[in-house]
Structure formats: structure tokens, C-alpha cells
Amino acid sequence: MTELTNAFEESALPLRSPATVMDLERLGSFSPTRLSFARRLTRMMFEQKWQASCTQFELNASGHGSAVYRLQTPTHRYHVVIFSQYLEGQRRTDRVIAEAWDLTFCLVEGEVDADLMSAMSANVPLQEAGRQHPKLLVISRANKSVRNFEVFVSALASGQQPDIEYVKEAGYLYRTTAVYGNGKFGIADYDRIKGCEDFQQPFSAQMAAVYVLREFSVQQVEHIARARDSVRAVTLKTDTRRYLGIGNSTGLGMAPFLINHPQLISQWVWARERALAVAVSQLPKESDREKIVALCRRAIAYLADTRVEDEPQRVRNGEAQAELMQVMAWLEQVPLDDTLWQQLLKWAQTQLSLETQELLTTLLIELYPQQVDSLNDAMFADENLDLTPDMPLIQLKQILETHFDWAIHANYECEDARYWFWYQSAEKEEPRLGVRGEELGEEKELALAIAPTTQRVYRDLVELLHAQPRALTVDLVIAFPEHMRVIRRIQTMAATVYGEIRANLWHRDMKPMHLLRAKLSFLGAHRFDPRGERWVRVTFFQGAPLLRDYEDAAAPPEVFDDWSFPVAPGAEFTAAVP
Amino acid sequence: MKISLNELQSVCRKAFAGMGFEAGHADDAAAMVAWMQSYGLDGMKALNEGLECVVASAALARPNVIYQDADLAVVDGQHMSVLSSGNLALELAFAKARIRGLAVIKIRHCRQRQLIMGYLSRLADRGMNVTAFWRHSQTPITEQVVGFRASSAVPSIRVFELADTPEDDVPNDGITIVMANHFDLLPKIRSEDEYELLACHDEADLLAARHQALAEGLTVDPEIWQQLRGFAAKTLVEASEQSRSDAGPAE
Numbered sequence: 001m002t003e004l005t006n007a008f009e010e011s012a013l014p015l016r017s018p019a020t021v022m023d024l025e026r027l028g029s030f031s032p033t034r035l036s037f038a039r040r041l042t043r044m045m046f047e048q049k050w051q052a053s054c055t056q057f058e059l060n061a062s063g064h065g066s067a068v069y070r071l072q073t074p075t076h077r078y079h080v081v082i083f084s085q086y087l088e089g090q091r092r093t094d095r096v097i098a099e100a101w102d103l104t105f106c107l108v109e110g111e112v113d114a115d116l117m118s119a120m121s122a123n124v125p126l127q128e129a130g131r132q133h134p135k136l137l138v139i140s141r142a143n144k145s146v147r148n149f150e151v152f153v154s155a156l157a158s159g160q161q162p163d164i165e166y167v168k169e170a171g172y173l174y175r176t177t178a179v180y181g182n183g184k185f186g187i188a189d190y191d192r193i194k195g196c197e198d199f200q201q202p203f204s205a206q207m208a209a210v211y212v213l214r215e216f217s218v219q220q221v222e223h224i225a226r227a228r229d230s231v232r233a234v235t236l237k238t239d240t241r242r243y244l245g246i247g248n249s250t251g252l253g254m255a256p257f258l259i260n261h262p263q264l265i266s267q268w269v270w271a272r273e274r275a276l277a278v279a280v281s282q283l284p285k286e287s288d289r290e291k292i293v294a295l296c297r298r299a300i301a302y303l304a305d306t307r308v309e310d311e312p313q314r315v316r317n318g319e320a321q322a323e324l325m326q327v328m329a330w331l332e333q334v335p336l337d338d339t340l341w342q343q344l345l346k347w348a349q350t351q352l353s354l355e356t357q358e359l360l361t362t363l364l365i366e367l368y369p370q371q372v373d374s375l376n377d378a379m380f381a382d383e384n385l386d387l388t389p390d391m392p393l394i395q396l397k398q399i400l401e402t403h404f405d406w407a408i409h410a411n412y413e414c415e416d417a418r419y420w421f422w423y424q425s426a427e428k429e430e431p432r433l434g435v436r437g438e439e440l441g442e443e444k445e446l447a448l449a450i451a452p453t454t455q456r457v458y459r460d461l462v463e464l465l466h467a468q469p470r471a472l473t474v475d476l477v478i479a480f481p482e483h484m485r486v487i488r489r490i491q492t493m494a495a496t497v498y499g500e501i502r503a504n505l506w507h508r509d510m511k512p513m514h515l516l517r518a519k520l521s522f523l524g525a526h527r528f529d530p531r532g533e534r535w536v537r538v539t540f541f542q543g544a545p546l547l548r549d550y551e552d553a554a555a556p557p558e559v560f561d562d563w564s565f566p567v568a569p570g571a572e573f574t575a576a577v578p
Numbered sequence: 579m580k581i582s583l584n585e586l587q588s589v590c591r592k593a594f595a596g597m598g599f600e601a602g603h604a605d606d607a608a609a610m611v612a613w614m615q616s617y618g619l620d621g622m623k624a625l626n627e628g629l630e631c632v633v634a635s636a637a638l639a640r641p642n643v644i645y646q647d648a649d650l651a652v653v654d655g656q657h658m659s660v661l662s663s664g665n666l667a668l669e670l671a672f673a674k675a676r677i678r679g680l681a682v683i684k685i686r687h688c689r690q691r692q693l694i695m696g697y698l699s700r701l702a703d704r705g706m707n708v709t710a711f712w713r714h715s716q717t718p719i720t721e722q723v724v725g726f727r728a729s730s731a732v733p734s735i736r737v738f739e740l741a742d743t744p745e746d747d748v749p750n751d752g753i754t755i756v757m758a759n760h761f762d763l764l765p766k767i768r769s770e771d772e773y774e775l776l777a778c779h780d781e782a783d784l785l786a787a788r789h790q791a792l793a794e795g796l797t798v799d800p801e802i803w804q805q806l807r808g809f810a811a812k813t814l815v816e817a818s819e820q821s822r823s824d825a826g827p828a829e
Contacts, residue, residue, distance in 0.1 A: 134795040183584025192792040389673035425821045426814040441815030474673040481639035484602030
């Protein structure tokens with residue numbers, strides 16, 4: 001990680017400052033880019049000629065039973081195993097406290113023999129309540145979009161194609177409610193798979209499992225339609241298949257990840273910012289300008305098709321559409337010169353909303369695949385927050401004053417600045433937010449608010465340094481053992497460009513939704529639809545290639561790589577590649 | 579029962595926090611137990627054999643430094659587990675070795691000394707050559723020496739029984755650690771001494787054990803596991819209607 005960071009520093013490309021990028025509201029405006037993990041997966045599958053096939057499909061007329069899909073990479077074989085069951089309507093909930101789902105599934109390393117299948121069928125449907133096999137890399141569950149499911153089955157069974165307007169409302173047949181990796185409930189540790197190039201990137205195994213589920217969701221509705229009326233039933237048109245994604249409901253459970261993995265987040269953000277800097281440094285050609293205008297047009301069409309329930313998000317999407325029109329007008333008026341992209345960013349910073357600024361980041365990165373795609377390789381980290389005990393305390397003080405000035409000088413005393421506390425609920429051990437002084441559990445607060453803790457370290461450091469001017473860091477941690485964790489973090493993160501989210505996570509105005517969106521954008525989620533302040537629904541893989549596309553030697557490369565901002569079938573699709 | 583390494587580390591971290599360890603110390607103690615368990619050295623057993631001591635040690639995060647100069651330190655472990663403040667004592671020695679090239683630290687009167695290996699591994703991984711020595715018993719005398727090569731997280735371990743017992747009837751419940759910044763300190767037992775080798779773990783054996791643990795899961799005693807989960811549960815807040823209101827949309 002340090003090497004990459006240094007490589008950037010030597011290259012002298014102007015990166016945006018951490019103060020700009022790591023602002024929580026801006027992070028909460030991020031859109032997925034071509035570096036996002038969903039995009040990377042389909043690109044990698046195409047480039048490495050992965051083969052995907054359904055090897056078992058044993059469903060009854062109602063679509064209940066099991067299915068197995070094989071994924072063959074150049075070096076390994078994996079299987080996605082899916083268990084579909086009847087679920088009473090009143091038990092269907094997106095809440096993490098649910099105990100049953102329409103389907104459960106897993107990604108398995110290697111072959112699936114009878115013993116393993118038996119163990120999985122007994123445990124995978126139980127999810128957290130089961131003991132899972134260590135050959136499993138991912139376990140997850142999903143619930144139907146009941147309305148879409150019935151609309152699709154009815155239409156196909158009667159020989160019709162479903163009304164695409166329903167997919168604009170919810171772009172999927174199933175939505176997952178948790179996708180577990182890294183040793184959860186007995187499955188394989190990330191330590192085991194990170195040496196394997198297929199799933200070395202964080203969350204890449206989870207994305208692969210969800211991607212295969214999308215294929216199953218279509219095959220299942222077609223199967224049920226055939227069972228309902230074998231004479232009249234038709235299959236789903238290809239463009240509608242592509243327009244279907246997989247939904248996901250996500251809550252606060254995702255938030256601590258961004259705080260607890262600062263080195264990884266730093267790499268994710270660094271790769272994104274580096275890609276932007278690389279794009280902006282290119283000399284624009286007329287074809288580039290045409291391409292970004294085409295992308296703007298596609299993004300506008302995508303936003304117009306995006307139906308969200310959340311009013312503030314709907315307003316933001318509307319603003320973004322209008323502002324992208326302004327961007328197109330700007331691009332058509334400003335002369336094409338070497339600094340066009342710099343001028344565009346500068347203009348955007350003063351004239352456009354954060355939402356549109358970050359959409360522009362996505363579009364600019366999209367222009368230069370050859371120059372930016374290798375940055376995907378930088379999006380992981382060997383995570384070790386280590387102490388440097390021999391660091392003179394005076395040096396640690398300088399680090400705090402230079403890199404953590406935003407934290408050490410803030411006010412954490414007023415009521416609003418200490419409003420929230422984070423804790424872990426006994427129910428499925430999920431993180432929650434409580435109001436300090438009003439809700440129970442303050443004494444068990446999770447140490448997620450880095451900023452106020454850093455200020456306490458600074459104050460104690462200054463006091464110790466006054467008494468012992470030649471003291472070392474180890475003297476501070478021996479005097480204040482409670483600071484051990486955050487001092488490690490401060491020393492480690494000072495060597496990175498990004499990583500610390502510059503916000504007081506206690507503050508009354510803090511929006512946890514921003515944390516969720518930042519992470520989801522890196523995973524590749526779109527159609528961001530907040531439900532209240534702490535829950536969101538998103539869609540993955542809408543517009544992505546189908547598994548059968550990988551078998552089609554005639555399929556053009558853009559099917560696998562140019563599927564951002566999916567628009568509904570029938571609408572004008574603007575290819576980004578002129 | 580089988581668990582993953584991540585589960586072990588996560589439950590241990592919460593269990594230590596539930597016992598009263600400060601956050602950073604809970605992290606370290608969990609990593610120390612998980613390290614031993616993942617290399618097939620039964621960290622859970624080592625933990626369980628002194629669990630009461632660990633609970634009693636929870637609040638004692640600050641090492642009692644009796645003596646120190648530029649390259650030597652003596653710390654009183656106060657008959658507590660090395661999980662409580664062993665990390666800070668070792669960081670003290672690490673700082674001295676980085677500055678002076680070589681440092682020696684003696685932690686007197688400490689318990690659960692096996693568990694210190696997990697933290698020594700971290701220091702070695704940070705580029706320090708480390709050797710630790712302690713005596714298990716006096717009659718007969720059995721000794722253990724653990725050596726880590728700089729930048730390797732995997733040690734060589736020797737446990738041996740001496741044939742001749744020197745006149746030393748003072749039980750040694752301490753641990754002595756030598757750290758060298760620039761040269762190896764790997765243990766090599768002198769062949770002319772009479773001893774019976776009781777245990778010998780080389781890097782290759784330990785790596786194979788870890789590989790197996792990651793592939794097949796770690797085997798742990800369900801009773802100990804439940805006990806740890808009980809401590810971990812102390813960090814959780816009982817669910818309420820308010821907390822449930824965060825748990826996603828009601829359909």
C-alpha cells in the first residue's frame with residue numbers, strides 16, 4: 001500500500017485533498033465507477049474467460065428446491081448452491097432479525113459432493129443459526145420482490161413480456177438482506193482466500209455469488225411460468241433480462257466496516273481519486289468529448305428511469321439530471337483545449353451539487369479504461385495497525401497537528417456534538433445508534449468515533465510532553481493504556497493519503513446513510529433509495545452481461561464492460577464507445 | 579466444534595472487552611489467543627487454564643516497570659496474565675531494541691506465559707529478531723525457548739527437560755525476552771548438554787498446522803467457546819423497541 005501511495009507522490013498528479021474527499025457528505029454522494037467491484041467482476045470474467053453453467057436445477061412447480069451453478073476460472077472451480085423454499089408472507093421481512101427467507105445461497109470452493117450438499121441443505125437455510133462448512137466462501141439470503149415476481153410469472157405464463165415499468169420501480173426479482181464472508185458462522189476466512197487471485201479483492205467472492213443469483217432469479221420465474229402454462233409460456237427477452245439486477249437492503253450493520261478498516265478504505269478512495277487524477281491529466285480529444293456527452297445523456301436517462309421512495313434522494317436525482325444537462329451545454333460551448341477536464345472540474349466545484357460532482361467523477365473515470373483499470377489491483381490492503389513505540393512524542397504531536405487537525409480542534413462538549421452513541425444490540429449482534437442520555441447501553445458504547453478519542457490522546461500527549469520533553473510514544477501508551485488502539489491508528493494512518501472519515505460520528509447532524517452509500521458505491525450498487533435515515537435499498541448488476549453472454553464468442557466487449565447507468569429496454573441506449 | 583479464525587478472534591475480542599479490558603488490549607489479547615490456536619498450539623486451552631486470572635487481570639493494563647535503562651527493563655507482572663499488560667512491556671523492549679540495537683526485558687511473576695508468543699510474533703513481523711525463555715517447572719527443570727526470525731511471524735519452539743538440576747530452588751515464574759534489531763537469535767540447544775526434548779516445533783510444522791486450520795476450521799472445546807461467548811455477551815445491549823426501530827423496514 002505504501003509503495004502505491006509513494007508512486008502517486010512521485011508522479012505529482014494532483015489528487016484532491018483528504019479534507020475535500022473524506023468529508024462525510026461528499027462520501028455520501030459517491031456513485032459507483034468502473035473500478036467498483038461489480039464492474040471489475042464482469043470485466044475479469046470476460047478477460048479470463050470464466051465459464052458458468054447450471055449443473056443442477058431441481059425445482060418444483062412453485063419454484064422451490066435447489067439449484068447449483070458452476071463457475072470455472074482459469075485456475076479454480078467454484079459452485080453457487082441455491083435453496084429456494086416456500087415462505088409465508090408474514091415471515092418475509094428485510095430486517096436482519098428475520099429467521100427465514102425465500103431463498104438462501106452460498107458460494108463453495110471446489111466440488112459439491114453428496115455429504116457437502118447434505119451439510120449445506122441442513123445449515124445454509126438457517127444462515128446465522130447454522131454452523132457452516134469451511135469450504136463455503138460466502139453465505140447469503142434473499143427475499144422476493146413479491147410484486148415483480150408475480151408480474152413476471154403471470155406475464156411469461158400467458159405468453160407476454162412483463163411491463164417494464166415495474167422494473168423501473170424495483171429493478172430486481174430478489175433482494176439480498178445480508179451477504180456474509182470472511183469466516184462468518186464457520187465459513188472460510190478471508191485469510192485463506194486472499195492468496196487466490198480469483199477472489200483476492202475484498203468482497204469479490206460476495207459479488208460473484210450475488211451475480212449468479214441474478215441468473216437464477218430469471219431462470220426460476222421462467223420455470224414457474226412454464227409449470228403454470230407449458231403451452232403459452234415464453235422466456236424473458238434478452239434486453240429485459242439484462243435490465244434486471246439483484247436488490248439489496250442494507251442497514252447500519254455496514255457502517256462500522258468503514259471505520260474499522262481505515263487502511264482498506266484509504267486504498268479504495270486512493271484508487272478512485274488516482275483514477276480521477278489520471279483521467280483529468282489526459283489530453284482530451286474530440287472523441288473523448290463526444291463520449292462524455294454520450295455518458296451524460298445515458299446518466300440522465302438512467303436517473304429519469306430511477307424511481308425512489310425517499311423524497312430528499314428524489315430531489316437530488318432531479319437536480320443531478322438538470323445539472324448534467326448544464327454539463328452537456330458547458331461541454332458543447334467550451335473550446336477543446338488541453339485543460340478541458342481541469343476546467344470542467346473547477347466549474348463543477350463551484351456550480352454543481354455534490355451528487356453531480358461525484359457523478360462527473362464517475363464519468364471522467366469511465367473515459368479512460370486503459371489508463372485506470374489497473375488501479376483495481378490497488379484496492380486491497382494487508383491490514384495491520386501497528387505501534388511505532390520508539391517514535392518521539394514530539395513527532396507524534398506533529399502528526400496529530402498535521403493530519404488530525406480536523407479532529408483535535410473540534411468541540412465535543414456541547415450536547416449536539418455528543419448526541420449519538422453507537423452500540424451493538426444483542427439481537428444478531430447488529431450495530432445500532434442510540435441517543436446519549438436517553439437510550440440504554442451508553443456504558444457499552446462501541447469505539448467508532450475516532451475524532452473525539454483522538455482529541456483526548458492529543459490532550460494527554462501535550463501534558464506528558466510538558467513533563468517529559470524527551471518522552472517516546474511507548475511512554476504515552478504505558479501512562480495511558482486506554483489510548484493504545486487509537487495511537488496505533490494515528491501512527492499508521494499518517495502514512496496514508498486517505499482513510500479517516502472526517503466527521504464526528506457522535507454529532508446529531510451526522511448522517512449514517514452517508515457511510516452506507518460510500519461503501520455501497522465501491523461495491524457497485526446503484527439506484528440508491530434510502531428508507532429513513534438508517535436503511536437503504538440498492539440494486540446490483542442491473543444492465544450487466546448475462547452468464548450466457550460469456551459463451552457467445554460474437555458478443556462485443558462492451559457488453560461486459562460498458563453497462564453503467566442502465567436504461568430500460570426501449571429507451572435510447574447511448575453507447576459510451578463511439 | 580469447528581469455528582473460523584475470524585470467529586475466534588472476534589468472540590475473544592468481545593469476551594476480553596466484556597471482562598473489562600481496554601479496547602486496544604482486548605484486540606491484542608484476542609490476537610494472542612487466536613495466533614496460538616491457528617498454529618495448532620491450543621491457545622484456547624492455555625487461555626482456559628487461567629481464565630479466572632485473566633478476568634482478575636482485566637483492569638491491570640499498565641505494566642509496573644521496576645527498573646529500566648536504555649537497553650534493559652524489569653517489569654513486575656504482579657502474578658497476572660501476560661494478556662493484561664504483556665503487550666506494553668514488549669513494546670517497551672521493542673522501542674529500546676530499535677534505538678539501541680539490542681534490548682532485554684524480564685517480566686517477573688506473570689502467568690499464562692505461553693500466550694505471549696502471539697505478541698512476539700507481531701514484533702517479529704515488524705522486523706525484530708526475538709527470543710523468549712522461561713522455565714515451566716523446577717523439579718525436574720523444564721525450559722522453553724521460542725525464537726522468531728525478523729519479518730517472520732512463525733517461530734521455532736523447543737521445550738526440554740534438563741538431566742542435571744542446578745542448585746536453584748527459587749521457582750521462576752518470569753519470562754526473559756531478548757530482542758535484536760540486526761542479527762538472528764534463533765534457539766539452538768547445545769548438543770553437549772544432557773536434556774530430553776519434550777516438544778519441538780519448527781516453522782514448517784507450524785505453517786502446516788495453520789494451513790490446515792484455515793482449510794478445515796479450528797477445533798475448539800464447545801464449553802470453553804460458550805464461556806467466551808458469555809463474556810462477549812456482556813458487551814451487547816439488550817434489544818428494545820427503540821433498538822429494533824433501527825433494524826430495517828417493517829414490511
